[in-house]
Amino acid sequence: MAKQMNYHTIHQIFSRFQEAEPEPKGELDHTNVYTLVVAVALSAQATDVGVNKATKALFEIADTPQKMLNLGLEGLTEHIKTIGLFRQKAKNVMKMSQILVEEYGGEVPSSRAALESLPGVGRKTANVVLNMWWDIPAQAVDTHIFRFGNRSGVAPGKDVVVVERAIEDNIPAEFQRHAHHWMILHGRYTCKARKPMCGTCLIRDLCEFEDKEYD
Known part of the structure; x- marks a missing residue:
């Protein structure tokens, strides 16, 4: 060191x-703050290139928490099965989406504490989202x-x-x-x-x- x-x-x-x-610019593809959160959460122990390949079709049909819930766990799993730890990540994304719908009106919160409270979102993911979407350093x-x-x-x-x-x-x-x-x-x-x-x-x-x- x-x-x-x-x-x-x-x-x-x-x-x-x-x-x-x-x-x-970051290299994870996304269309809004929700898809950014999902992409970053999926990128743990995976490459950005691999995540982008998996989410290209996914985000065309599920770019909001409610649409992700409508897709369902099996549908999400099928889209991201090429990503490492995909089964646990799929469960986290579904739980996260449910919380966003029920507690945040379908909107992604803009505080680190609120972001970190979401399943599958740790400090690193929260910081990426704050930086890339809200321009917070x-x-x-x-x-x-x-x-x-x-x-x-x-x-x-x-x-x-x-x-x-x-x-x-x-x-x-x-x-x-x-x-x-x-x-x-x-x-x-x-x-x-x-x-x-x-x-x-x-x-x-x-x-x-x-x-x-x-x-």
Whole structure:
């Protein structure tokens, strides 16, 4: 784990990310906030590509909680059976949809606490939804961000909560809204787990990672 990077270097890093991609976007397909919640919940231990393939037809017929309930558990399960842990995820989506209809009038709540109270929605999912839909600078720490934060020194920490706090505390406010997407995309495509692409990395001269590879 790298040491905590100083403010000036972090500012340089995110300035470069911003210049390269001013408006980074998440890669999960969705049509509204409800389908975003469902997609993010389904993405646990699955790839965005795999989730998008499974939800393409699903969201055409079930893009609201009531429509999902109308589809039923068996119908939902059939659509998402290619996704890992699909049976439990299907049950959670149905329970979530039922709660949204009965307690929230079919609308997705916009507070972290309310989101986290929904079946299958943890802190990471709630933060993704708050960030992507309501533009709240919530930081969802997944495996890519955890790896990048620790390797680079931008946000080191022994667990996701510590890394999340480090991101909020140490990344300048002007970059907070898009920080999540810049880091996840960088971790997914450049700062890879097994073979980081240090030779073509945008921030290789600023990163604290000691085992850089340049081939």
